[in-house]
Amino acid sequence: MNTRPIGRIVAGLLAMLFGLATVVEGGHVLFGGPDARAAAGDVVPFVLIFNFSAGFAYLAAGAGALLGRPWTLPLARALALATLAVFVALGVHVFTGGAFERRTVAAMTLRSVFWVAQALLLPRFFRPAMASAVTIVG
Numbered sequence: 001m002n003t004r005p006i007g008r009i010v011a012g013l014l015a016m017l018f019g020l021a022t023v024v025e026g027g028h029v030l031f032g033g034p035d036a037r038a039a040a041g042d043v044v045p046f047v048l049i050f051n052f053s054a055g056f057a058y059l060a061a062g063a064g065a066l067l068g069r070p071w072t073l074p075l076a077r078a079l080a081l082a083t084l085a086v087f088v089a090l091g092v093h094v095f096t097g098g099a100f101e102r103r104t105v106a107a108m109t110l111r112s113v114f115w116v117a118q119a120l121l122l123p124r125f126f127r128p129a130m131a132s133a134v135t136i137v138g
Contacts, residue, residue: 005068008125011118012065015076018114019058026052042099047108050086054079065122076122080115087112 029040030052037043057079064072087108094100 004125008065008068008122011122011125012062012067012072014062014114015058015065015118016062019055019060019062022051022055022058026055041101041103044090044093044098044100044104046093047086047090047104050082051107051111054082061118065125068126070126073119073122073126076115076118080112080119083108083111083115 026048028036029043029048040048057075061072061075061079064075090100090104090108094105
């Protein structure tokens with residue numbers, strides 16, 4: 001059995017809630033028509049599409065954590081790295097004069113912190129052999 005199931009369950013539920021909110025909000029802006037798009041302000045399209053798509057991976061990572069699946073660990077690491085990469089790309093976009101919303105920067109900060117925390121903490125909630133067997137090569 002897993003050594004700290006309550007931590008794994010909390011991490012999984014948080015990831016699933018975050019994923020659901022991300023898919024709903026991103027879907028509303030992407031598919032809600034001109035009024036939804038206008039209400040969102042200066043949307044950065046690549047950030048919106050990444051976040052919406054990643055929301056489904058958040059749901060998968062949350063489910064994996066809840067079920068104690070070892071593939072959750074590399075998925076959380078990949079989400080952390082991908083989110084940081086998109087955040088860097090957003091920074092380039094901003095510094096080259098691209099239009100953006102401050103709330104996009106705040107949201108990407110939250111996403112980055114959340115997924116880095118998940119990537120660092122989830123291994124503690126799995127059996128030691130399972131956590132060490134799943135590593136990123138590099």
